[in-house]
Amino acid sequence: MSTYTHSITVFCGSHLGNHPAYEQAGKDLGIGLVHNNFRLVFGGGNVGIMGTVSNTVLDLNGAVKGIIPKFLQKKEGQHSRVKDLVITEDMHQRKEILYNEADAFLCLPGGIGTFDEFFEILTWKQLHLHTKPIIIINIQNWAEAVCNQLKTIVDEGFADPSMLELFEVIDDIPTTLNRLTELFAK
Numbered sequence: 001m002s003t004y005t006h007s008i009t010v011f012c013g014s015h016l017g018n019h020p021a022y023e024q025a026g027k028d029l030g031i032g033l034v035h036n037n038f039r040l041v042f043g044g045g046n047v048g049i050m051g052t053v054s055n056t057v058l059d060l061n062g063a064v065k066g067i068i069p070k071f072l073q074k075k076e077g078q079h080s081r082v083k084d085l086v087i088t089e090d091m092h093q094r095k096e097i098l099y100n101e102a103d104a105f106l107c108l109p110g111g112i113g114t115f116d117e118f119f120e121i122l123t124w125k126q127l128h129l130h131t132k133p134i135i136i137i138n139i140q141n142w143a144e145a146v147c148n149q150l151k152t153i154v155d156e157g158f159a160d161p162s163m164l165e166l167f168e169v170i171d172d173i174p175t176t177l178n179r180l181t182e183l184f185a186k
Helices: 020-035 048-059 091-101 112-126 144-155 161-165 173-185
Strands: 006-011 038-042 064-069 084-088 104-107 134-137 168-170
Touching: 006 091, 006 112, 006 173, 020 038, 020 048, 020 173, 038 048, 038 091, 048 064, 064 091, 084 091, 091 112, 104 112, 104 173, 112 134, 134 173, 144 161, 168 173
Parallel strands: 006 038, 006 104, 038 064, 064 084, 104 134, 134 168
Antiparallel strands: none
16 A cells, blocks of 8 residues: 555546546546545545546555445445445445545536535535635536536625635646645645
8 A cells, every 4th residue: 555645535426427538537636646645535436437536546556545335335336446445324424534534625527426525515614614625626617507606606695705715626637736736735
């Protein structure tokens, strides 16, 4: 098992999506995590972009921690190659470990589960429960509608404009990895 300097919790799809760029972003992120000595913390499944990222990190002998609830073991294909795998009773325990293990959060393309996790950590940051970086990696503009909705929330007076400063949106993997390196150097 490799050594690591920081742990990065990655939220992403249990499907590959419709664009090859999504899967490629998962591979590129996995390579970048290993090359930067970052540990991957993820949902523990072996499917979709989640499987792509974790398999890439494992193939390169990187550090990986997976967290999967019992009821998703069959549905998401519990990752048999992950040696540091925690099996939880429910989603709430899974999320708690994902959050506690993180030095930063990355959101790759995904569905409502990805956005559920993003909104929860964003809310926690707004409530000053953590100060960890949150980055949406906006491959193929997959998150554009949600980012626009967040701006609408501010424009309509339901959140202070400072809410938009609690996360970053970056369009590619290399820029994201460079940003993490900058943030951790501070």
